[in-house]
Amino acid sequence: MLVWLDSPQAAARGFILIDRDGVVNENRPDYVKNVREFHAYPDALQALALLNRRNISAIIISNQSGINRGLISWDDFWQMHDAMISEVEQSGGKIAAALYCPHRPDELCGCRKPSPDMISAACRLFEIDPRQAIFIGDSITDIEAAANAGCLGIRIRRTDEGSLDVERGSTQVFSNLADAVLGIYP
Numbered sequence: 001m002l003v004w005l006d007s008p009q010a011a012a013r014g015f016i017l018i019d020r021d022g023v024v025n026e027n028r029p030d031y032v033k034n035v036r037e038f039h040a041y042p043d044a045l046q047a048l049a050l051l052n053r054r055n056i057s058a059i060i061i062s063n064q065s066g067i068n069r070g071l072i073s074w075d076d077f078w079q080m081h082d083a084m085i086s087e088v089e090q091s092g093g094k095i096a097a098a099l100y101c102p103h104r105p106d107e108l109c110g111c112r113k114p115s116p117d118m119i120s121a122a123c124r125l126f127e128i129d130p131r132q133a134i135f136i137g138d139s140i141t142d143i144e145a146a147a148n149a150g151c152l153g154i155r156i157r158r159t160d161e162g163s164l165d166v167e168r169g170s171t172q173v174f175s176n177l178a179d180a181v182l183g184i185y186p
């Protein structure tokens, strides 16, 4: 598990945990591999700016198995990370921390979602009660990770993306991060 922390820590009024690919930026079936392939959604940048204005800190929780699959170099990975941080800051947002799992599924690590470990680690770092925490992601494994961590999972289903799979249970679904943030903090 890789943990990046912003410094210095501002005193936040609250925290929200957010998946990266498919929520903050466009995902791709062959992995978002470098900064040229990293395209933040305008609505996500607006959402992160709104959170910042409300003094709610955003924490990124992201599987990045492309690293250990040999598809993403460490240089490219950190360049993407830096690009995300600066793009978010330029639009008025802020990211307090980012936790990444670099492992492939066959490595059977402890941190890859749907394991709750990255969410749990973020909660410990920032003294967040998982029962009060919200994790927003676009994959079923995000919702499972949230459930495994004992926090509320909220799903993003972008309407600009085609096929829908079956929704389960009572998971709240929003069409993008901006709608989700407005739905959670009206």
Ligand SMILES: [Mg+2]
Residues within 6 Å of the ligand: 019, 020, 021, 022, 023, 027, 137, 138, 139
């Ligand atoms: Mg995702």
Ligand SMILES: [Zn+2]
Residues within 6 Å of the ligand: 001, 101, 102, 103, 109, 110, 111, 112
């Ligand atoms: Zn891992």
